[in-house]
Amino acid sequence: MSAMTPESNHGEDGVKRRDFLYISTAAFGGAGVVAAAWPFVHQMNPSADVLALSSTEVDLSGIEVGQSLTVVWRGKPVFIRHRTPEEIEEARADDAADLPDPQTDAERVIKPEWLVVVGVCTHLGCVPLGQAGDFGGWFCPCHGSHYDTSARIRIGPAPENLIVPPYEFTADTQILIG
Amino acid sequence: MSFQTNNPVIKWVEYRLPIFSFLHHSLVEYPTPRNFNIWYQFGSIAGIILVVQIVTGIVLAMHYTPHVDYAFDSVEHIMRDVNYGWLIRYMHANGASMFFIAVYIHIFRGLYYGSYKAPRELLWMIGLVILLLMMATAFMGYVLPWGQMSFWGATVITNLFSAVPLVGEQIVTWLWGGFSVDNATLNRFYSLHYLLPFVLVGLVVLHLWALHHHGSNNPLGIDAKAPGDKIPFHPYYTVKDLLGFALFGLFFAVFLFYLPNALGHPDNYIPADPLVTPAHIVPEWYFLPFYAILRSVPDKLGGVVLMFGSIFILFLLPWLDTSRVRSAKFRPIYKQFFWIFVIATLALGWAGSQPAEGMALIIARVGTIYYFVHFLVIMPLLGWFERPKPLPKSIAESVLGGGGQAAGAPASPARGKA
Numbered sequence: 018m019s020a021m022t023p024e025s026n027h028g029e030d031g032v033k034r035r036d037f038l039y040i041s042t043a044a045f046g047g048a049g050v051v052a053a054a055w056p057f058v059h060q061m062n063p064s065a066d067v068l069a070l071s072s073t074e075v076d077l078s079g080i081e082v083g084q085s086l087t088v089v090w091r092g093k094p095v096f097i098r099h100r101t102p103e104e105i106e107e108a109r110a111d112d113a114a115d116l117p118d119p120q121t122d123a124e125r126v127i128k129p130e131w132l133v134v135v136g137v138c139t140h141l142g143c144v145p146l147g148q149a150g151d152f153g154g155w156f157c158p159c160h161g162s163h164y165d166t167s168a169r170i171r172i173g174p175a176p177e178n179l180i181v182p183p184y185e186f187t188a189d190t191q192i193l194i195g
Numbered sequence: 196m197s198f199q200t201n202n203p204v205i206k207w208v209e210y211r212l213p214i215f216s217f218l219h220h221s222l223v224e225y226p227t228p229r230n231f232n233i234w235y236q237f238g239s240i241a242g243i244i245l246v247v248q249i250v251t252g253i254v255l256a257m258h259y260t261p262h263v264d265y266a267f268d269s270v271e272h273i274m275r276d277v278n279y280g281w282l283i284r285y286m287h288a289n290g291a292s293m294f295f296i297a298v299y300i301h302i303f304r305g306l307y308y309g310s311y312k313a314p315r316e317l318l319w320m321i322g323l324v325i326l327l328l329m330m331a332t333a334f335m336g337y338v339l340p341w342g343q344m345s346f347w348g349a350t351v352i353t354n355l356f357s358a359v360p361l362v363g364e365q366i367v368t369w370l371w372g373g374f375s376v377d378n379a380t381l382n383r384f385y386s387l388h389y390l391l392p393f394v395l396v397g398l399v400v401l402h403l404w405a406l407h408h409h410g411s412n413n414p415l416g417i418d419a420k421a422p423g424d425k426i427p428f429h430p431y432y433t434v435k436d437l438l439g440f441a442l443f444g445l446f447f448a449v450f451l452f453y454l455p456n457a458l459g460h461p462d463n464y465i466p467a468d469p470l471v472t473p474a475h476i477v478p479e480w481y482f483l484p485f486y487a488i489l490r491s492v493p494d495k496l497g498g499v500v501l502m503f504g505s506i507f508i509l510f511l512l513p514w515l516d517t518s519r520v521r522s523a524k525f526r527p528i529y530k531q532f533f534w535i536f537v538i539a540t541l542a543l544g545w546a547g548s549q550p551a552e553g554m555a556l557i558i559a560r561v562g563t564i565y566y567f568v569h570f571l572v573i574m575p576l577l578g579w580f581e582r583p584k585p586l587p588k589s590i591a592e593s594v595l596g597g598g599g600q601a602a603g604a605p606a607s608p609a610r611g612k613a
């Protein structure tokens with residue numbers, strides 16, 4: 018009987034016709050499984066309503082020099098600090114200092130008196146405390162990261178500076194974050 | 196003593212689905228080494244606590260609301276308003292700790308008596324998968340009350356994945372379902388926290404299947420072959436396990452009724468505030484050694500890799516341990532290193548509970564180094580350099596007198612010559 022089955026139907030190189038069918042069926046089925054899995058993976062990504070909340074408008078006029086405001090953008094705190102001239106000067110002076118994540122102060126602000134950063138420690142996500150730490154900027158109590166007056170990481174386990182979110186001035190004292 | 200019955204209903208079922216003989220075989224006649232000691236108690240204790248967690252968890256789910264605006268209040272509603280809600284929630288919360296106590300003792304017992312060695316490698320590895328899933332389940336469960344520790348624990352732990360090169364940020368956003376830990380995160384954690392215990396049950400079945408295939412290891416670490424080496428599981432070990440349940444139940448009850456919050460953090464009775472981080476974030480006690488390893492490395496990615504590595508290395512243990520003798524009873528040098536290892540893990544646990552500075556940081560670093568040296572250097576080398584003590588010929592002989600000496604000439608199958 019076995020001599021009659023298609024399995025014996027192979028060419029000179031030993032490849033059976035069945036092998037081709039097996040492989041193409043498996044490949045076709047595999048592609049189908051991957052395609053069907055994608056919706057189940059992608060549903061975990063941010064939904065449309067979460068994405069829709071992705072910009073926040075802030076009026077800065079009430080913030081005096083030396084004051085800070087914390088607003089919420091995409092569920093995260095954003096620090097807006099009206100920096101004093103001394104802080105600006107210190108931040109610029111430290112451009113030349115030994116920085117783990119080198120960036121000049123000018124690269125981190127649009128107007129030097131307004132520093133806008135996401136208030137989430139780049140180590141593991143705690144919220145740093147303002148006007149604390151060894152550099153007069155922020156200090157993260159979780160694992161001890163110190164940030165300077167430009168919110169750049171100076172010492173501690175955090176690998177990066179506090180992130181500057183995308184924002185623009187829509188008026189003289191009004192910004193749109195996101 | 197195979198399965199027999201005259202009951203017509205059982206016979207009818209048995210003919211179609213041989214479930215009664217299967218249960219009889221695994222729970223009654225299952226031949227078990229006669230020399231188990233108290234340390235062989237904790238596997239069944241862990242199993243019974245899994246049942247407790249599932250039963251209490253299903254009840255809690257009837258009263259809990261997985262939404263950022265209601266979760267905290269619904270837990271307080273369970274504590275104050277639901278009939279016996281306080282009891283059931285404290286059982287569940289402390290049950291998690293009890294589960295880890297039982298499982299950690301169970302694992303250390305396996306390390307001491309070499310239960311991970313051939314032919315039980317897969318049994319050991321399935322056990323480690325159970326441990327990993329337990330950890331994931333416990334972590335997600337701790338997030339559900341939506342207190343400060345819930346929120347910030349979730350933030351810090353999910354942020355571990357941001358250390359992954361290139362796609363770290365995308366992974367974290369995907370885990371969160373947003374740009375921070377929020378309602379989407381709480382919902383999916385709830386869904387998975389409900390699911391995973393049932394996956395655990397499936398893994399426990401595989402664990403027992405692998406266990407029963409070759410039979411249990413025993414404190415002597417030698418194969419049970421002689422006629423008197425094994426006794427039927429029932430009544431001998433059913434009774435012993437029941438005694439274990441009773442004693443462990445008393446221990447559980449002390450926490451449940453007198454110290455229900457001793458293993459938790461007061462900060463978790465403050466509702467989650469995404470804008471304020473508590474001054475000192477600490478995970479639950481059962482994660483402390485791993486947390487200490489994470490923080491002992493000054494580099495973010497390095498810390499994460501070592502922390503996960505500390506568990507994955509256990510998967511390699513059956514091959515890292517080169518000794519042919521299973522039980523530490525007959526391994527005079529390994530026995531000492533075993534206890535150093537226990538002390539190192541406890542020290543790591545203590546260091547993990549402290550702020551990462553000064554003495555605690557030094558201890559965490561020394562402990563981390565020892566942890567890895569133990570598995571990567573000491574275990575492979577000991578098999579070659581250690582001269583094991585003579586093994587007894589059989590379990591029966593060792594238990595019924597004669598002891599290890601009766602084996603006469605050094606029956607050591609070890610490779611070492613030193």
Ligand code: FES
Nearest residue numbers: 138140141157160
């Ligand atoms: S989260 Fe800020 S230092 Fe770790």
